[in-house]
Amino acid sequence: MTLKAKQEIEQAEVIIGYKTYVKLIQKIIKKDVEVFSGNMGQEVDRAKKAIQEALENKQVVVISSGDSGVYGMAGVVLEAAARQKVKVPIEVVPGVTAATAAAATLGAPLVGDFAVISLSDILTPWSLIERRLRAAAESDFGIVLYNPQSKGRKKPLAQAHKILLEYRDPKTHVGIVKNAKRQGEKATFTSLKNMLNFEIDMTTVLVIGNSKTYKVNGSLVTPRGYNFKE
Numbered sequence: 001m002t003l004k005a006k007q008e009i010e011q012a013e014v015i016i017g018y019k020t021y022v023k024l025i026q027k028i029i030k031k032d033v034e035v036f037s038g039n040m041g042q043e044v045d046r047a048k049k050a051i052q053e054a055l056e057n058k059q060v061v062v063i064s065s066g067d068s069g070v071y072g073m074a075g076v077v078l079e080a081a082a083r084q085k086v087k088v089p090i091e092v093v094p095g096v097t098a099a100t101a102a103a104a105t106l107g108a109p110l111v112g113d114f115a116v117i118s119l120s121d122i123l124t125p126w127s128l129i130e131r132r133l134r135a136a137a138e139s140d141f142g143i144v145l146y147n148p149q150s151k152g153r154k155k156p157l158a159q160a161h162k163i164l165l166e167y168r169d170p171k172t173h174v175g176i177v178k179n180a181k182r183q184g185e186k187a188t189f190t191s192l193k194n195m196l197n198f199e200i201d202m203t204t205v206l207v208i209g210n211s212k213t214y215k216v217n218g219s220l221v222t223p224r225g226y227n228f229k230e
Contacts, residue, residue, distance in 0.1 A: 017063035102177035107219025114142035
């Protein structure tokens with residue numbers, strides 16, 4: 001969480017968010033704040049509720065995990081306000097997305113160009129996800145995979161693994177980070193070939209190096225090409 005995000009939460013009169021994320025910030029929510037939380041799939045309803053509360057001149061904070069503009073609520077709120085043709089001041093406050101949080105835990109695997117791809121096919125058709133995976137893999141981008149798999153959704157990650165192996169060396173370095181920069185954080189270093197042999201869930205991100213990524217002193221590094229000659 002950035003300092004700005006923390007300050008906005010502490011100054012809020014109304015806080016709206018997915019119930020799991022509300023629990024994560026419970027310690028910094030003031031006692032007299034109105035809190036509206038709900039389940040996954042109710043994002044549009046939460047955005048509409050936020051606008052409704054803001055129109056009553058309340059200081060409203062809509063929370064996401066990581067950065068609200070990366071697979072978060074920022075876009076939904078902006079779209080909802082536009083569709084309702086209401087004018088309320090909306091500020092998007094940056095946070096720390098899982099890609100950069102996980103990368104910091106692993107070392108510096110995203111120093112070069114990289115792509116972030118969500119494997120969730122709930123809102124994006126798998127055909128489009130597959131196209132993006134192939135383009136990123138073929139272009140030798142470092143790749144970060146979000147929403148890799150859940151208890152009921154195992155197939156996308158298995159398919160992604162197969163696609164990546166078509167373009168990348170099986171020995172390509174991979175970092176698996178669960179609960180990046182949260183309590184219970186766990187990092188695993190492995191190879192592309194073996195990456196499915198570990199516990200992976202929706203709180204996990206996978207960082208797949210490019211052809212230059214290597215391991216040094218226990219950290220992954222993707223060099224930019226600096227000259228270290230004396």
